[in-house]
Amino acid sequence: MSMTHASAAPRQGAHLASGISISNVSHSYGAQGGGGMLALDGINLEIGDGEFHCLLGPSGCGKSTLLYLVGGFIPVQSGVISTAAGPVTAPGPDRSIVFQNFALFPWKTVKDNVLYGLKKAGYPSAEREERAQRYIDMVHLTGFENSYPSQLSGGMQQRAAIARTLAVDPGILLMDEPFGALDAQTRRVMQEELRAIWRDSRKTVVFVTHDVQEAVFLADRISIMSARPGRIQHIIDVNLPKDRGEEILENREFIGLSEHIWRLVREQAVAATRGVH
Amino acid sequence: MMNMAQARHIAPNMPTRKVPAPRAARAISPKTVDTLVQIAVVALLAGIWEFSARFGALNPFLLPPLSVVLGRIWEDLLAGTVLVDLGLTLYRALLGFVIGAVIGIPAGILMARSAVMRWFLDPLVSIGFPMPKIAFLPIFILWFDIYDTSKIIMVSFSCFFPIVAATYAGCSGLDKWPIWSARSLGAKERELLWEVYLPMAMPQIITGLQVALPTGMITTIVTEMLMGGRGVGGSMIMAGRFADSVGVFAGIVQIIILGFVVVKSLEIVRRRLLIWHPESRR
Amino acid sequence: MSDTLAGRRRPPGFGYTLIELAFRFSPLLLLAFFWEFLGLSGIVSQQMLPGLGEVFSAFVQMLVNGDLLYNTARSVSRAAGGLAAAVIVGVVVGLMMAQFRIARLLVNPIVQIFYPMPKSALIPVVMIWLGLGDSSKILLIFLGCLLPVVVGTYNGARGVNPFLLWSAASLGASRFDVLREVVLRGAMPDIINGCRTALAFSFILMVSSEFVIATDGVGFMISSLGDGGQYPAMFAAIFFVAGIGFGADRLYAMFARRSLRWREA
Numbered sequence: 116m117s118m119t120h121a122s123a124a125p126r127q128g129a130h131l132a133s134g135i136s137i138s139n140v141s142h143s144y145g146a147q148g149g150g151g152m153l154a155l156d157g158i159n160l161e162i163g164d165g166e167f168h169c170l171l172g173p174s175g176c177g178k179s180t181l182l183y184l185v186g187g188f189i190p191v192q193s194g195v196i197s198t199a200a201g202p203v204t205a206p207g208p209d210r211s212i213v214f215q216n217f218a219l220f221p222w223k224t225v226k227d228n229v230l231y232g233l234k235k236a237g238y239p240s241a242e243r244e245e246r247a248q249r250y251i252d253m254v255h256l257t258g259f260e261n262s263y264p265s266q267l268s269g270g271m272q273q274r275a276a277i278a279r280t281l282a283v284d285p286g287i288l289l290m291d292e293p294f295g296a297l298d299a300q301t302r303r304v305m306q307e308e309l310r311a312i313w314r315d316s317r318k319t320v321v322f323v324t325h326d327v328q329e330a331v332f333l334a335d336r337i338s339i340m341s342a343r344p345g346r347i348q349h350i351i352d353v354n355l356p357k358d359r360g361e362e363i364l365e366n367r368e369f370i371g372l373s374e375h376i377w378r379l380v381r382e383q384a385v386a387a388t389r390g391v392h
Numbered sequence: 393m394m395n396m397a398q399a400r401h402i403a404p405n406m407p408t409r410k411v412p413a414p415r416a417a418r419a420i421s422p423k424t425v426d427t428l429v430q431i432a433v434v435a436l437l438a439g440i441w442e443f444s445a446r447f448g449a450l451n452p453f454l455l456p457p458l459s460v461v462l463g464r465i466w467e468d469l470l471a472g473t474v475l476v477d478l479g480l481t482l483y484r485a486l487l488g489f490v491i492g493a494v495i496g497i498p499a500g501i502l503m504a505r506s507a508v509m510r511w512f513l514d515p516l517v518s519i520g521f522p523m524p525k526i527a528f529l530p531i532f533i534l535w536f537d538i539y540d541t542s543k544i545i546m547v548s549f550s551c552f553f554p555i556v557a558a559t560y561a562g563c564s565g566l567d568k569w570p571i572w573s574a575r576s577l578g579a580k581e582r583e584l585l586w587e588v589y590l591p592m593a594m595p596q597i598i599t600g601l602q603v604a605l606p607t608g609m610i611t612t613i614v615t616e617m618l619m620g621g622r623g624v625g626g627s628m629i630m631a632g633r634f635a636d637s638v639g640v641f642a643g644i645v646q647i648i649i650l651g652f653v654v655v656k657s658l659e660i661v662r663r664r665l666l667i668w669h670p671e672s673r674r
Numbered sequence: 675m676s677d678t679l680a681g682r683r684r685p686p687g688f689g690y691t692l693i694e695l696a697f698r699f700s701p702l703l704l705l706a707f708f709w710e711f712l713g714l715s716g717i718v719s720q721q722m723l724p725g726l727g728e729v730f731s732a733f734v735q736m737l738v739n740g741d742l743l744y745n746t747a748r749s750v751s752r753a754a755g756g757l758a759a760a761v762i763v764g765v766v767v768g769l770m771m772a773q774f775r776i777a778r779l780l781v782n783p784i785v786q787i788f789y790p791m792p793k794s795a796l797i798p799v800v801m802i803w804l805g806l807g808d809s810s811k812i813l814l815i816f817l818g819c820l821l822p823v824v825v826g827t828y829n830g831a832r833g834v835n836p837f838l839l840w841s842a843a844s845l846g847a848s849r850f851d852v853l854r855e856v857v858l859r860g861a862m863p864d865i866i867n868g869c870r871t872a873l874a875f876s877f878i879l880m881v882s883s884e885f886v887i888a889t890d891g892v893g894f895m896i897s898s899l900g901d902g903g904q905y906p907a908m909f910a911a912i913f914f915v916a917g918i919g920f921g922a923d924r925l926y927a928m929f930a931r932r933s934l935r936w937r938e939a
Contacts, residue, residue, distance in 0.1 A: 632798030
């Protein structure tokens with residue numbers, strides 16, 4: 116866990132990659148009437164600089180809540196979350212996010228969506244244009260710059276959302292089941308692309324998913340969470356080759372690890388179902 | 393593939409605003425607090441009205457104290473004029489509204505189901521819908537004189553367009569699955585109308601009624617003001633002409649209550665009729 | 675009611691061929707024949723239903739002597755003034771309500787009480803407050819148009835996908851940026867709808883107030899022509915006003931469609 120870059124990221128240009136330190140974070144919803152629901156219970160997690168970390172767990176385990184806390188979208192109730200820039204208090208472009216339902220601005224074209232964060236960061240106009248185009252090309256949306264989100268398929272919308280987020284060059288990339296709404300084939304392609312982008316850019320990625328294969332395929336480390344209240348049950352290292360492609364699905368280690376994790380997650384899911392009924 | 397419990401997650405609260413910090417358990421829910429505060433706001437406004445007028449912050453001619461206005465309503469209530477005025481206004485508005493609906497709903501259904509009717513009515517309705525119907529009032533006065541007939545016809549005329557437009561829109565472009573289901577379960581064309589088309593179009597039809605009723609009330613008031621005679625509008629304009637500001641504000645208070653009751657009643661009817669509809673679930 | 679009937683299936687704008695247009699509006703021609711027939715056959719007196727030719731020549735005469743345009747300009751300027759003020763104030767108030775609980779608690783009861791009130795009842799009130807001049811009618815139109823805009827803006831702003839707000843914030847937008855660039859922008863479809871209702875109200879209130887209290891304007895013109903028994907001219911003026919109301923709505927619908935192009939798939 117390196118916390119060496121103590122100063123804030125420069126206004127322009129790259130935000131420095133950074134680890135994330137989550138200590139003793141609990142969170143409950145609807146706490147006012149007394150019958151509040153404890154969503155997260157004493158989470159401790161250190162995510163390393165440049166690590167690809169997956170939060171894996173059944174629905175309702177609070178993995179998205181944890182991600183939103185790291186993003187600064189909902190206020191931390193107890194415990195501390197900090198990055199190289201200090202404790203998290205509000206959303207900011209050093210920790211940019213991709214949501215499951217894309218959250219593109221529907222009234223902006225693909226290009227204007229990508230330009231949005233760049234304008235906020237104060238890039239001069241020529242550089243802004245050049246950068247936006249570079250990221251649009253990178254996610255293979257060349258030719259769709261002037262399309263509105265409603266004119267694109269789900270996979271294309273998600274690629275646009277990823278370009279928008281990557282363009283501001285966040286040190287930490289938060290992903291909230293970003294491929295959950297896509298069909299199986301698109302999903303596979305997107306996973307490979309994301310892995311390649313990460314390998315080249317060395318960002319810290321926190322990726323929320325409930326798909327075991329997706330987690331094993333993408334991550335360096337996986338946190339398996341339990342449901343209600345959300346706790347981290349296991350942290351698993353994924354010691355697979357850095358370069359991962361289609362062929363890794365056949366890899367015996369990959370299959371073995373997937374099955375192992377699948378069993379762990381299944382236990383949590385079963386426990387959660389019993390708890391509810 | 394992995395088939396886990398996978399209902400799509402949605403953030404348990406949709407925090408567009410600050411989530412209030414957890415506080416000690418309280419007996420009163422935030423919703424009740426909101427309601428109480430809002431009632432307090434109304435009371436406060438009434439208080440400001442009363443005292444600013446009473447203590448000369450405002451010219452009492454421009455805004456007579458609330459107590460004086462309520463006193464006038466009470467007097468008129470005892471004299472019986474309030475109920476006559478309100479009754480007449482309500483009668484004209486509702487009768488006009490009902491006539492508009494009785495003609496408008498079938499016309500809308502016919503437009504959706506018959507090409508000839510659509511050809512004939514579509515241009516009339518699409519021109520009539522956005523135009524200010526009230527401008528036709530002098531024509532109705534010319535044709536039907538200044539008594540109730542012309543008022544009620546004017547109200548029907550202004551209610552008709554939103555109703556027919558909403559019914560037509562509701563009955564065309566229906567989701568085909570329930571219709572196919574009903575057919576495959578053996579429903580005949582005639583039964584489909586009552587058992588499938590109308591219930592499915594009902595939300596939009598009621599929306600049309602909800603647009604039409606306030607429009608009808610606006611129209612009723614204007615016709616009464618223009619033609620004089622009894623009715624809240626007539627009494628108000630008389631009071632205005634005689635510079636009787638207490639009378640004008642007494643009329644406004646009555647109208648506010650009448651409008652509120654009528655509009656809320658229709659909302660209740662909507663909830664009753666659409667109990668099956670997802671919008672009724674809260 | 676967000677759309678007129680015809681707009682739904684046909685291409686936007688005036689993309690009809692002449693033949694389609696003639697066919698579509700042929701029922702109007704039919705009505706015109708019926709009108710003439712009623713008059714000529716003597717079933718209805720000429721007094722009650724002046725011939726279309728007479729109405730048309732009265733129209734031309736009013737157009738030439740400037741009466742019609744002068745009064746229309748007077749009316750429309752009042753309506754536009756009241757409507758513009760209502761849109762500006764309404765959008766600001768609606769946004770405030772959506773953003774701040776205090777504003778919501780303060781304004782909501784007022785909206786609840788006054789929304790169902792038939793706004794024409796305010797005619798004698800504005801008369802008491804401001805007399806018979808322009809300002810009373812502008813105030814009436816402002817008050818009548820305000821609430822649809824407030825309610826539309828509020829609903830729209832509350833309905834904006836909260837993930838969009840979060841996205842903007844995580845891309846570096848300030849609170850004010852989010853309000854202006856995401857909340858206001860996202861509320862635009864509802865604001866546009868609210869303004870369309872307000873536009874219709876402005877015409878209704880413009881004509882109504884001029885019927886009841888005015889010394890000029892199209893509403894006044896219509897009622898004084900009626901009082902003077904000049905029925906062909908009265909019919910002409912009424913059709914003209916109805917046509918302006920219709921035209922304003924169509925223009926607005928075209929503008930709305932253009933600015934909401936992003937919603938079309």
